[in-house]
Amino acid sequence: PVVTDDELGNLTQFEFLALSSSLNLADGHARQDLTLGQQRVVDDLPQLWAQAVKQPVDEIEREAIGTYFEVLGQRSYPAAEGRVLSCYSSSVAMEIFARSLATVTDRIALVHPTFDNIPDILRGVGLELVAVEEEQLHGGDLDAALLDSVGCLFVTTPNNPTGKVVSRERLARLAEQCARHDVVLTLDTSFRGFDPAAHYDHYEVLRDSGCRWVVIEDTGKLWPTLELKVGWLVSSEHNGLPLGKVYSDILLGVSPLVLLMIKRLAEDAADGGLADLHRFIATNRAIVRDGLAGVPGVTFPDPLSRASVERVHLGSRSGLAVWQELRQHNLFALPCGPFHWARPEEGGNCLRIALSRSATAVEAATRLLRSVLVAP
């Protein structure tokens, strides 16, 4: 799945190209060094393995879910049987959701821009997409005619790549509108861990709204676990979607070892690790912003973002052309065109820089990017 120079690939194909490079600042996966607390979890993997062999998997799953959801403020998550389905990744969870949704509707409203594997997965099951601009989503009530024309409203929050978070009040209002129009409200909360503004109890708001809802949670972006992760597919009761059936078509369950590792990492996060991570990302964001200060035309469109990625607006320069130049130096960022899945040209002058990398990698990448941007 390599992107040839003249063929625009999807974002993940751009990310594939970066996977083995020394300066990979393309994907939003965590690739920084383990902290001391995280290293202790890795050192304990042999014991976790022995525990995973002995302890009943439903117990392990319940404990991992409880610890992870609590540390991110989601106290009212549904603990009843079948309401939280553990998947190999959030994209697997999304595929199960999409296949389920396509059995009951053929149209879905989706936030624009957002990471392009979401529209790609939704189109892949035959759904027609209606773009809801981020400004619209955060601005006020959605148009009743729009909500009457779709079976679902899909929102990424915090959004990727903007970091924009749906507030508690906004979520309550969106959920109320979805309840009134009998539209499923679906949230992709993959970046939730990075932004305390996304730690209010979403499940309490969703439960109290009376709407049908689905949430996709992702442990994969928080900690540098070499792709060992879980995507959780969470849903309201009586949501009318065959999630359990489609889940059983795709998998039986995830590794109890991975669940135990996630539980231990979530405990470390609760014990100061999450605050440390926030400081680490903020430091890397400052390295990028300070390192590019004063470069003509360069701005940062998401001043309030806390996500582990940073969008850089390049003025009149083409993001793809700068991406190509950086690639000559074995540095990989992400061109933002494909995030604008309905109108790619709108993202044509932006690059996205991953921040879940070592500070030295972010410094080196920023220096290189600056030299490319100021070169005559």
Ligand SMILES: N=C(N)NC[C@@H](O)CC(=O)C(=O)O
């Ligand atoms: N299934 C896919 N395509 N995974 C890539 C995705 O995790 C990367 C991502 O979300 C980001 O770079 O922001």
